[in-house]
Amino acid sequence: MSREQLAVQQARKAFLTGGSKPLEYRIKQLKNLNRFITERATDITNALRKDLYKSENATQMFEIIGLEGEINLAVSNLTEWAAPRPVNKTLLTISDEVFIQPEPLGVVLIIGAWNYPIAVTLQPLVGAIAAGNAAVVKPSEVSSHTAKVMELLSLYLDPEMYQVVTGGVPETQELLKQRFDHIFYTGNSTVGKLVMEAAARHLTPVTLELGGKSPCYIDKNCDIRIACRRITWGKYINCGQTCIAPDYILCESSIQDKVINEIQKCIQEFYTKDPKTFADYGRIINQRHFKRIMALLEGSTVVIGGDSDESECYIAPTVLRDVASGSKVMQEEIFGPILPIITVNGLNEAIQFINEREKPLALYVFSSSSKVIKRMISETSSGALLANDCLVHFTISDLPFGGVGNSGTGRYHGKYSFDQLSHLRSCLIKKLNMEGVNQMRYPPHTTEKLRW
Numbered sequence: 001m002s003r004e005q006l007a008v009q010q011a012r013k014a015f016l017t018g019g020s021k022p023l024e025y026r027i028k029q030l031k032n033l034n035r036f037i038t039e040r041a042t043d044i045t046n047a048l049r050k051d052l053y054k055s056e057n058a059t060q061m062f063e064i065i066g067l068e069g070e071i072n073l074a075v076s077n078l079t080e081w082a083a084p085r086p087v088n089k090t091l092l093t094i095s096d097e098v099f100i101q102p103e104p105l106g107v108v109l110i111i112g113a114w115n116y117p118i119a120v121t122l123q124p125l126v127g128a129i130a131a132g133n134a135a136v137v138k139p140s141e142v143s144s145h146t147a148k149v150m151e152l153l154s155l156y157l158d159p160e161m162y163q164v165v166t167g168g169v170p171e172t173q174e175l176l177k178q179r180f181d182h183i184f185y186t187g188n189s190t191v192g193k194l195v196m197e198a199a200a201r202h203l204t205p206v207t208l209e210l211g212g213k214s215p216c217y218i219d220k221n222c223d224i225r226i227a228c229r230r231i232t233w234g235k236y237i238n239c240g241q242t243c244i245a246p247d248y249i250l251c252e253s254s255i256q257d258k259v260i261n262e263i264q265k266c267i268q269e270f271y272t273k274d275p276k277t278f279a280d281y282g283r284i285i286n287q288r289h290f291k292r293i294m295a296l297l298e299g300s301t302v303v304i305g306g307d308s309d310e311s312e313c314y315i316a317p318t319v320l321r322d323v324a325s326g327s328k329v330m331q332e333e334i335f336g337p338i339l340p341i342i343t344v345n346g347l348n349e350a351i352q353f354i355n356e357r358e359k360p361l362a363l364y365v366f367s368s369s370s371k372v373i374k375r376m377i378s379e380t381s382s383g384a385l386l387a388n389d390c391l392v393h394f395t396i397s398d399l400p401f402g403g404v405g406n407s408g409t410g411r412y413h414g415k416y417s418f419d420q421l422s423h424l425r426s427c428l429i430k431k432l433n434m435e436g437v438n439q440m441r442y443p444p445h446t447t448e449k450l451r452w
């Protein structure tokens, strides 16, 4: 039996004992997860520095604070989330008990990605634990140092109920052959299709947290300086390796020079004149991605940055101007510090441009006009829409986080994670009295009964 098979078998055996169901157990495990984050803070920080050159503060801000918030929210609200949810009664159910009872699904497979490896692997685990499931956690092998730290989870969580399996593509593929009750995958859309295919063999439901090209429309009627500050922040954090980073800018040609000028000022302010020697500017995860990103520059005009150092996987914050819609950089999610600007002839053309492509994970619109913002909401589709800011919707637990179409299926964060990894079971409890009322539905189905 392979290591992967054994992990799934052990998790299932543990789940079948019923041990994960009591709320006290779930809360204890969630608190233990919090303890892991606190006690292993140095290990986590060092690993992320090695994997992505993340600074200690960036790790706190973008990986840890949100995760702790999700854990605390689940601990505080679990009793309410897990309680039976009464529904409206009708004349026919007036003396019955009618409610929805959330119940655990069983064994959940969580496959993480490497860009925010702690957050995107452990936030789904919060939902899995809160909902009373067992779980098999597969951290991304690409962020190898962080994956190693996650092996230590077995010292904190119930090691039978929550299994961590490290390894690469073969190990993930072996896991995907096993039967799960839910698969929660974060990563690219190509692998997302393989995950869904494997899940279909067992009729296993999936949550797919994918990526894509998230557009950013800057209306000429807005404070361009402020817009560019927020966009520069959202784009170059983690060296552009953020699933909801603005992938490209759409704007009218009349404001393109101002946009470039403002972004240039922000890059210098945030990362100094020499981002390469600045401690708070990240690196590309590996040489494969470095080469992929550099190749995207082919055929486009670099107006800011463009310099790189393969030995360090360094790519400067880069902006491309007057980018053609058919250019190489517009064919795939960039997932790096390159920001193309495509000029359009106003809002109508921007909306058409967005709608001609796959539905994105996030859509950003910067405008002072509520009419422009409302049109963007009503005439396009995306996982999320933000007006006049970038990324921050990820931190709001009351907003469901997820994609639509090519950017994913399913949603999580806060109570949405709990619901996503629960079965919402319909329950109707009748009494065995008042049998007379039922005569109307029993045969023979006479016309008089219909009229009643």
Ligand code: NAD
Pocket (backbone or CB within 6 Å): 111, 112, 113, 114, 115, 116, 120, 138, 139, 140, 141, 142, 167, 168, 169, 172, 173, 186, 187, 188, 189, 191, 194, 208, 209, 210, 211, 212, 242, 243, 244, 333, 335, 361, 402, 403, 408
């Ligand atoms: P990755 O390469 O780490 O892959 C993710 C997981 O898939 C890994 O655990 C890996 O083992 C597994 N995997 C890779 N190839 C496989 C194969 N052929 N068969 C089976 N399993 C395989 O991460 P990635 O895909 O490079 O991550 C980046 C992508 O993830 C981007 O598209 C980004 O937008 C997206 N992303 C989305 C979110 C979100 O919340 N929606 C968050 C982070 C990243």
